[in-house]
Amino acid sequence: DTEVTQTPKHLVMGMTNKKSLKCEQHMGHRAMYWYKQKAKKPPELMFVYSYEKLSINESVPSRFSPECPNSSLLNLHLHALQPEDSALYLCASSHIDLISYNEQFFGPGTRLTVL
Amino acid sequence: KQEVTQIPAALSVPEGENLVLNCSFTDSAIYNLQWFRQDPGKGLTSLLLIQSSQREQTSGRLNASLDKSSGRSTLYIAASQPGDSATYLCAVNRNQFYFGTGTSLTVIP
Secondary structure, eight states: EEEOOEEEEEEOTTTTEEEEEEEOOSSSOOOEEEEEOOOTOOOOOEEEEEETTEEOOOSSOOOOEEEEEEEEEEEEEESOOOGGGOOEEEEEOOSSSSSSGOEEEEOOOOOEEEO | OOOOEEEOOOOEEEEOEEEEEEEESSOOOOOEEEEEOOOOOSEEEEEEEEETTTEEEEEEEEEEEEEETTTEEEEEEOOOOOGGEEEEEEEESSSSSEOOOOOOOOOOO
């Protein structure tokens, strides 16, 4: 199974809402990533979890709150977002131990619209 | 910080043509380099992974090369098809993945 799943596929939320994005993989990967991608731009790294611990936070605003409850799941909690946060949010995973073999696998993404 | 650039930004070719996409990076101390394909509004599909010790990798009509010393990788697509139309991204791995700016490819039937 080389699949990363993400739910929901689409999400529309108001600026006062609280919502969560979910990501799951069953490839035994111990690194999981959240990326934000705006139209016609490359993905921008937001967070990295290694062995279920937050290892990289690319100065992301606190209205985005990641969580890694176990080695297969990754959540992104959203609160008080701004319209400029509308984007495609991508989850990815990879191995850690064999660095040169670290192939990233991406989910289909969640298209987020903030009204 | 690693800077990754892809040239050209956009490319339009007739069906059947062979083509080359370029990826340049500034720091040669990488673990590996990965090429992806992205269709509009979709996630990224991994095409090829080249380890730092390798010079090239092949998968079907795709061939990717890596020259670490010069900070370059190329993706060669043979006999292009309309279904190859997508954005192609390269990403270099050194502690984290650094993405290139992408090449938008259109293959005209």
